[in-house]
Amino acid sequence: xxxxxxxxxxxxxxxxxxxxxxxxxxxxxxxxTYEQPNRLAELIVYPLxxxxxxxxxxxxxxVRFRYQPWLMIFHVCLLLxxxxxxxxxxxxxxxxxxxxxxxxxxxxxxxxxxxxxxxxSALQQVDFIQGPIEVDYHSELRRGTTRSILQLPGMAVTNExxxxxxxxxxxQAANYRFATTPNKGYAARLAWQDARTKQTMQGFVHFPSxxxxxxxxxxxxxxxxxxxxxxxxxxxxxxxxxxxxxxxxAVPAYLHIKGDEQSVELAHGQALNMQTGTLRFEGVVLxxxxxxxxxxxxxxxxxxxLCAIFALGMHxxxxxxxxxxxxxxxxAKDV
Amino acid sequence: MAIASEFEQIFxxxxxxxxxxxxxxxxxxxxxxxxxxxxxxAWIMFLLTIIVRWVTLGQGPFMTLYEVLISNLFSLGxxxxxxxxxxxxxxxxxAALSFILxxxxxxxxxxxxxxxxxxxxxxxxxxxxxVAAGKIFLGTCLxxxxxxxxxLLQMYFMRLMPAHLRIPETxxxxxxxxxxxAFIADSVMLLAGAVWAHDAWGRYWAWDPLETWSxxxxxxxxxxxxxxxxxxxxxxxxxSMINGVFVLAFLTFFGVPFISLAPHKGVM
Numbered sequence: 001x002x003x004x005x006x007x008x009x010x011x012x013x014x015x016x017x018x019x020x021x022x023x024x025x026x027x028x029x030x031x032x033t034y035e036q037p038n039r040l041a042e043l044i045v046y047p048l049x050x051x052x053x054x055x056x057x058x059x060x061x062x063v064r065f066r067y068q069p070w071l072m073i074f075h076v077c078l079l080l081x082x083x084x085x086x087x088x089x090x091x092x093x094x095x096x097x098x099x100x101x102x103x104x105x106x107x108x109x110x111x112x113x114x115x116x117x118x119x120x121s122a123l124q125q126v127d128f129i130q131g132p133i134e135v136d137y138h139s140e141l142r143r144g145t146t147r148s149i150l151q152l153p154g155m156a157v158t159n160e161x162x163x164x165x166x167x168x169x170x171x172q173a174a175n176y177r178f179a180t181t182p183n184k185g186y187a188a189r190l191a192w193q194d195a196r197t198k199q200t201m202q203g204f205v206h207f208p209s210x211x212x213x214x215x216x217x218x219x220x221x222x223x224x225x226x227x228x229x230x231x232x233x234x235x236x237x238x239x240x241x242x243x244x245x246x247x248x249x250a251v252p253a254y255l256h257i258k259g260d261e262q263s264v265e266l267a268h269g270q271a272l273n274m275q276t277g278t279l280r281f282e283g284v285v286l287x288x289x290x291x292x293x294x295x296x297x298x299x300x301x302x303x304x305x306l307c308a309i310f311a312l313g314m315h316x317x318x319x320x321x322x323x324x325x326x327x328x329x330x331x332a333k334d335v
Numbered sequence: 336m337a338i339a340s341e342f343e344q345i346f347x348x349x350x351x352x353x354x355x356x357x358x359x360x361x362x363x364x365x366x367x368x369x370x371x372x373x374x375x376x377a378w379i380m381f382l383l384t385i386i387v388r389w390v391t392l393g394q395g396p397f398m399t400l401y402e403v404l405i406s407n408l409f410s411l412g413x414x415x416x417x418x419x420x421x422x423x424x425x426x427x428x429x430a431a432l433s434f435i436l437x438x439x440x441x442x443x444x445x446x447x448x449x450x451x452x453x454x455x456x457x458x459x460x461x462x463x464x465x466v467a468a469g470k471i472f473l474g475t476c477l478x479x480x481x482x483x484x485x486x487l488l489q490m491y492f493m494r495l496m497p498a499h500l501r502i503p504e505t506x507x508x509x510x511x512x513x514x515x516x517a518f519i520a521d522s523v524m525l526l527a528g529a530v531w532a533h534d535a536w537g538r539y540w541a542w543d544p545l546e547t548w549s550x551x552x553x554x555x556x557x558x559x560x561x562x563x564x565x566x567x568x569x570x571x572x573x574x575s576m577i578n579g580v581f582v583l584a585f586l587t588f589f590g591v592p593f594i595s596l597a598p599h600k601g602v603m
Contacts (some may be wrong), residue, residue, distance in 0.1 A: 016561075020561065023558050023561065026554060030551060034547065037542045094537075146455065168458070168459050168534070181537075293537060298533075309523060312519060312522070316515040316519065319515070320515045321512055
């Protein structure tokens, strides 16, 4: 009696009509939330859950799957795709980070863009030093190839042991993926010596994206002792609009500093004595904006999707393309 | 550059003219042989158009509506020719196919040929797989559509149709063969597109308008195949649904990327 009730329930849940209802409700959900992608992420769970339950019930109760192994593999993989995509959303992380040439990744701040509820940071396992950055430009400021050299910790600085990433190559560590972005620019390398403690600190001030905002290379900056100054980077060579050129750090530049009481222009190596300390301009380098992604399930999701397509292809081959048998099946069902 | 552009224009116009001529020839029994010859000539003309443009610009036809149209006019004609070679029962659908391709050809003549540079991040191997799968999807879908459209016309206007345009009963299975192939190619296109997007934009799926409409097309195609495998409906219902799938795919390929403001804009 109990077993019979379960069997009946399973058969009802495995119904092909329910599959159709699930597919139509998935279609309806996508169309209903077309203008609101965030709402789609909440609502799509319901039709996908219905389809997953329907599929699971069918896999358990439908004997047709036992005679059609490719169809069964396709459906199992499809179920896996849904589960892996859903779990991936809970585990994922996406962030942005800007790193200047010569800077350690661990000293940079990663700004989160999205992160799943189950995400646990493992960024402390990642480290590299940003090496030279180069970006090619063609006429009319059309961006060409981006090259960013990374030095991994413990590696000697020889060409053979450095890695180059760019438009087609990412850096992957601890399941994080670092991809270069079009966002990059100049950074002033500054050294601050406190007047009271005589302690020296070094760091970078990143200016707005270059050449996208070449007309606005300025930044308000707070010294370690809390004074606010206006920094303006003055580059000697203007941006070329009608020729090919390469963006790189070795450019002559001056740093214009405007505070409450004084306004000076520093060349490379010059320093400014302020009330609370001394600010030394140590040169100009480039910074690169990286997109940081984390989704450890992506390779599995890809494999499951690929297996699903392959299995469906094999099933269709047997069903539609295998000579007369396929024909007879269709003829028998025709109205 | 100017000479190359002239050659591109000549091949383009010749290709469109071949499709229009094939659409006309398909209706006359005496010109049947010319029909397949003209379709073959048309896709060769579009292949030459693509080659000249590619050599001139140094990049493939991926960015503008004009480039997407000429590359599809090549691939759709080629896939139909292969289908005709493999299965004679597809040949009567040439009239419907030539008519659809003629409209696409006339549209391509009216679109701007101004090139748009291909961003460096877009150019990777997955783009090729994504685009190739997309072409196979649309091509095989078009074969199924041309057959089902002819079947529908045959059902309602039997007396008006020339004998050589009537589709034999065995073609019914051919429609589903090509539609199943279209579904596989569509699935590969979505998967390769996701990997490509991950490399080009750093996310594999974000429900932007093109991704949403691509998924809707895939889902509707899945519903049609599911209905055919599990329910028994009158044939005209299936034929109509197949035409509906093509309309969706057509809008997804030639409409959404060029009217939306998402990152996919102008990129196939």
